[in-house]
Amino acid sequence: MRRKGLYRSVAFLAIAGLIAGACGGDDDSAPADTPEETSEEAESPAEEPAEEPAVEAGDEAEGDVDTAIEEEESAVAYGGSISVGVEAEATGLRPWEDTCSSPCYNMMIAVFDKLVEMDVNGNYVPYLAESLTSNEDFTVWTMTLRSDVTFHNGVELSAQSISDMFPIQQAGAAGSSAIAAANLVSVEATGDLEVTYTLSEGGSAFPATLSRAPVGMVFEPAAAADSEGFSMAPVGTGPFVIDARDLDNETTFVRNDEYWGTDPDGNALPYLDSISFRPIPDEGTRLDALLSGTVNAMQTLRQGTIRDARNARDDDGADITLYEFQGNNVGGGMYNVLVPPFDDVRVRRALTHMNSQEQVIEALGGTGISLPGTQWFSPDSPWWSEKVAEAWPKFDFDGGVAILTEYVNDPERSDGKAVGEPIDVELSCPPDPTLIASMQVVEQLYTASGLVNVTMTNYDQQTHIGIALGGENGFVGNHQQHCWRWSSDDDPSVNLNPALAPPTAEIAEAIGLPGVVSPLNFSNWFSPTAFQAAVAATKTDDFATRYGLYESIMLEFADQVPVYYSGHTATAIGVESNILGLNSWHVPSGDLGIGFPNAEGRWAEVFIDS
């Protein structure tokens, strides 16, 4: 009974991720350990490696181009204003309601603080919280808040504020999903500054929930009564206060003179007088805006733009600094394993062998920028495994042809075609030029084998997701080989558990878990061992144990190949070179923070070098 309950919890997690997945973007925050006691003195998972460290997880890989997170040497300076070009207008500025992607988080983080943040080593550490501890089975988490923190409207932050946020979060589109995913059932003020979170099922990754916007960003609950109004005039405890919001044009925040945060030297934050965000959807125009001085900073999640920005800096002498980041998020796609011929692992393995990552990355414009993916973790992630990297099927055209020939000549082949007939593959990506180029590279490779008839399709993002979701056919989906992105810098459980849960009611029924269906298992691949490993990993905070479980899952991926990879997603924030501090912000303990994952900056410690 208990195990069944655990599995059900994963199903909730699956539903929770739906909206984020539908947006095709990542949530905020990043990877790493989920220790039982997350305190300012918490040790890094990288410092607690697996018992048999056959890996150098956490190290920068050869060719990785991440900008270093390091202390800023220049003397900080107060004053000045900057404008940031972002790729889209924020869907809204209500953490509990609006499902955000990178541009939105850039704005939100200016006005809201998170309870928990991630430090440079990948640990979840207290931020607006002062401490966070759990009981033994991770069902009750006790958090103590910082004292003397006030909201922008002058209201003092208290445990009751956090408790009052809970019903609002429960009713919000983003909040309700996150709450269900975390099995969070109550939030009580058990002291002036003490908050107790109770979970229906223990989860060692709960601090990750408090590091993400829907539950972790702190807003003034009374002000949130007017939900629409709040979106235009958000009230948080963050370093900046909303000044003006002109939708699709500019949103401006000014310095919060009452901000609680200081830098390690005790200087009050933030340094800037104001910061504004301007949505500039076109990649080229946004870069040009930076180069021409129309904006002082810009973000991008496109490799081609990073390449162009590098060229502008290196070849044209543009006076800009690029803060590049490449996290766990990895491009590629999936095979629908419930649809012949992809139900046969030989086909999946053969197609993956015939798919040249190098060529695809070049077509994506990512040569020298994007690292080839072999798993859901980048080489500098503590969860990365060399064993998995070695096990992943590499480009081997002849090997792939040999495997596919075996399938094609099998009288019992699953697609019902005659022996010797080529297989049919529908390859589909959204109509982005880079994806279209990469798709055509794959098509050329498959066609060269003479064993594959390829049809290429491309639908808008929403349709593309809908086809894979397959709401009308019991979540089997109507896709075959489908472009997709995998993973994020959150705790591995956030992405893996929904992707490994039973994909259909029939499968759930067959394994004795009726009703436990994950619409987010898009490839429809189900392995009881992988699923059990994913669930087990949420029941312990021992890094070595969790590492081993996630490694076993990734090894099974390498063996069964339900998904395939191109390169890790490179992101960047470009700034005028006199704008400093983006890679040197700190958590309250004085340690460096995670930096700028997914082109999401933390702007409190940014300053203009005079």
Added chain:
Amino acid sequence: MASLWLVLVVFGAIYAKLDTSWFGGALPLQDPNFQTNGFIRETGEFGTGQPIEGMSGAHWLGTDAIARDTFARIVHGGWVSLVVVVVSATCGIVIGGFLGSLVGFVRGRTETVVMATVDVILAFPALVLLLALVSIFEVRNLFVISAVIGVLSIPAYTRVARANSLAVSSREFVTAARAIGTKPRRILFREVIPNVLPTLLAYTMVAAAFVVVVEGSLSFLGLSVQLPTPTWGNMINQARRDIKINVAQVIWPSLALTLTVLSLNQVGDFFQQRREVRGSNL
């Protein structure tokens, strides 16, 4: 010059189609989908072609993001435009022309119903309506795209045909035909339609320019024929990512599109002037 360009486009498109369909690529024009840096099974190695290359002897207009010959793709891209133009003109002239001629001749309730329907269809922004219709089809091949654009071309032709049919129907020779007891059907087919047709043919050139732009827009948005079929619109879309590295890859297909539209308008104007067609008729 305009006529010459159109002849070149049509000749190139037909030549390219013959090359791929009948001669298996034996004619001296590169395969528009061949990736010169792609995998060569015989050698087990990748080709030495370069993506986003400038103009060279091997690739007159350079190569695109996956090292395909841009010149070949532009020539082949003309085929899609040509087919769409021919289908839309045929649909427009045959169906729209007949409907317009008919209602302009018979008038009455038939005219009210038909023209009200035409007005409703024309009231929708053409591209939006087209996007909606095209999105319905999961498989978007040349037949589907041509058919959809063809159907949407009918109302405009109907309106032009009706305007001319009204004028022709009040002419002396039609009155005379009626007076001597000629059957209406005979008047329609022998007197009205033959006199409306030249105007419709002149209008076809102007409409064709619009159709080329519409198809280009659909291609740019990824809603025209499926990949890897080259069209000028999808070439522009795919090249825009690399515009800072090689702007020519955007310019060449844009130029082909622009010159074609300009030429169609020029030739259309010429014919319209010959027929003394006035915009007010529309």
